[in-house]
Amino acid sequence: MKRRAFFKAGLSLGAISLLEPLKGANLLSSSFEGVTSGPIVLSTWIHGLEANRAAWEVLSKGGKAIDAVENGVRITEADLANRSVGIGGRPDRDGHVTLDACIMDEKSRCGAVAFMEGIAHPISVARAVMETTQHVMLVGEGAEKFASENGFKKAKMPLPEVKKDWEKWKKENKDVFKKPIINHENHDTIGLIAMDANGDLSGACTTSGWAYKMHGRVGDSPIIGAGLFVDNEIGAATSTGIGEAIIRVAGSSMVVELMRHGYSPTDACKEVVNRIIKKHSDLTNLQCGFIAIDKKGNFGGYSVYAGFNYALKTSTEDKMVDAGFDRNW
Numbered sequence: 582m583k584r585r586a587f588f589k590a591g592l593s594l595g596a597i598s599l600l601e602p603l604k605g606a607n608l609l610s611s612s613f614e615g616v617t618s619g620p621i622v623l624s625t626w627i628h629g630l631e632a633n634r635a636a637w638e639v640l641s642k643g644g645k646a647i648d649a650v651e652n653g654v655r656i657t658e659a660d661l662a663n664r665s666v667g668i669g670g671r672p673d674r675d676g677h678v679t680l681d682a683c684i685m686d687e688k689s690r691c692g693a694v695a696f697m698e699g700i701a702h703p704i705s706v707a708r709a710v711m712e713t714t715q716h717v718m719l720v721g722e723g724a725e726k727f728a729s730e731n732g733f734k735k736a737k738m739p740l741p742e743v744k745k746d747w748e749k750w751k752k753e754n755k756d757v758f759k760k761p762i763i764n765h766e767n768h769d770t771i772g773l774i775a776m777d778a779n780g781d782l783s784g785a786c787t788t789s790g791w792a793y794k795m796h797g798r799v800g801d802s803p804i805i806g807a808g809l810f811v812d813n814e815i816g817a818a819t820s821t822g823i824g825e826a827i828i829r830v831a832g833s834s835m836v837v838e839l840m841r842h843g844y845s846p847t848d849a850c851k852e853v854v855n856r857i858i859k860k861h862s863d864l865t866n867l868q869c870g871f872i873a874i875d876k877k878g879n880f881g882g883y884s885v886y887a888g889f890n891y892a893l894k895t896s897t898e899d900k901m902v903d904a905g906f907d908r909n910w
């Protein structure tokens with residue numbers, strides 16, 4: 582398969598002509614974006630490398646993007662060392678690990694679970710909601726009941742070492758609104774978007790959310806349009822960071838909508854980041870990042886603060902890419 586990947590150093594006329602009609606775009610002016618042809622997987626943070634490889638196992642055999650995205654993020658959900666996704670996730674302030682996830686396919690079918698406890702793979706439950714019910718989202722006990730009835734694997738959470746951290750946090754820190762520092766050192770949510778050999782797009786997003794959040798809090802990650810959005814005519818986007826800020830601007834759906842109006846993936850992510858910045862007078866620790874792919878294989882990402890990066894997998898690339906950013910910490 583013919584494939585091209587253009588970065589700053591290798592920008593070619595071919596890439597320019599592909600993007601010429603785009604309005605409001607900086608074209609491929611930075612190292613944090615590119616264009617490729619053929620299947621592609623993009624996912625948030627360093628844990629995305631492994632997730633992408635699992636997604637690639639599906640795509641490289643001609644599989645569908647929807648299967649690839651689920652396969653990919655299940656790796657992160659099963660990683661006991663990951664404190665922001667799945668089994669190893671940190672609890673809320675009352676000691677409950679509550680999990681949020683959503684999935685969306687090329688037909689705009691979608692499924693989500695939120696505020697769900699004790700189930701190892703929320704993304705697969707979200708997919709079952711999508712495929713076997715008339716609903717889009719199940720939460721809390723209802724989601725757990727649905728998962729048990731459908732034979733999903735249970736898991737005991739929090740892990741003993743995570744519980745120990747929480748007990749320490751409880752003693753030392755009563756401020757439930759303290760914002761987590763969201764950067765590559767404490768990993769965070771995985772949002773994974775992919776395009777398959779057929780040119781179809783899908784996405785998945787899964788998290789244990791904001792560590793030590795209020796009991797009952799749900800962030801952007803399971804909300805279609807906030808944490809994830811796919812429109813197979815246009816592109817796909819997903820997010821990471823302070824979910825409340827992302828929900829306020831309908832983040833991922835806005836990124837896709839801007840791409841519909843001619844923005845490149847990076848410029849669409851940047852515009853939504855700018856809206857977040859404009860709407861918040863206090864930006865302390867307010868990290869939010871977006872990644873996006875468009876239908877032509879352009880991809881990119883942007884965040885409020887430096888430090889956000891994403892994993893890229895194509896048939897020739899398997900690496901981390903630094904997202905563009907508005908400011909340094």
Ligand code: SD4
Binds near residue numbers: 768791801821824
């Ligand atoms: C949330 N967006 O629950 C998630 C957390 C996250 O990077 O992405 N952290 O708000």
